[in-house]
Amino acid sequence: MNSNFKVRSSYVHDTANKFLNNIAFTQPPIPVLSLIKQYAKLKWHADACEGFIYYDPFRRKKKYIVSIDKEMIKGRTNWTIAHELGHIILNHFIEFDIDNLNDEEHDILDREAEIFARELLMPREWVKSNCEHPLTISILAKLKNLFDVSWQAITYRLDELNIYSKDYVLSLHEARKIEKET
Ligand SMILES: [Zn+2]
Numbered sequence: 001m002n003s004n005f006k007v008r009s010s011y012v013h014d015t016a017n018k019f020l021n022n023i024a025f026t027q028p029p030i031p032v033l034s035l036i037k038q039y040a041k042l043k044w045h046a047d048a049c050e051g052f053i054y055y056d057p058f059r060r061k062k063k064y065i066v067s068i069d070k071e072m073i074k075g076r077t078n079w080t081i082a083h084e085l086g087h088i089i090l091n092h093f094i095e096f097d098i099d100n101l102n103d104e105e106h107d108i109l110d111r112e113a114e115i116f117a118r119e120l121l122m123p124r125e126w127v128k129s130n131c132e133h134p135l136t137i138s139i140l141a142k143l144k145n146l147f148d149v150s151w152q153a154i155t156y157r158l159d160e161l162n163i164y165s166k167d168y169v170l171s172l173h174e175a176r177k178i179e180k181e182t
Pocket residue numbers: 083084087109110113
């Protein structure tokens with residue numbers, strides 16, 4: 001593998017933030033479905049393994065075709081769409097010879113798309129300004145609904161932004177389970 005091939009974190013952060021500034025939304029949730037439709041033809045499948053993106057340079061208008069699993073939960077669907085949008089906005093299909101990359105290189109581009117998805121769906125400042133303290137499960141649920149993401153996604157984002165650690169959030173879930181049982 002080309003040793004220069006690695007996750008370009010700051011490029012991804014910058015690109016996601018520029019994209020956010022351009023679309024100029026002022027509050028969550030980010031309407032990723034209508035955003036991706038500007039670039040891609042969308043197909044809903046019963047079994048698309050979450051999501052799949054295909055680039056066809058010969059198509060006249062929208063050169064991307066994105067297949068989304070229609071049976072996923074909503075937060076997960078938004079995540080998958082944001083991930084595929086990441087591949088588009090980060091120019092992965094234009095900059096790289098996708099069909100000739102190895103697994104490791106594909107994995108790197110996927111990780112970039114994940115970073116993009118996080119930045120897009122849960123912008124740092126919005127998460128910070130909407131997180132009430134001290135965190136409880138119902139505040140977490142409010143955040144999850146506000147950003148239209150899964151429990152896992154909001155938990156990881158709080159951890160990543162050093163607002164609340166993953167372990168702390170898990171301990172809240174545990175505490176509530178015990179409360180319910182007793
Ligand atoms: Zn991907």
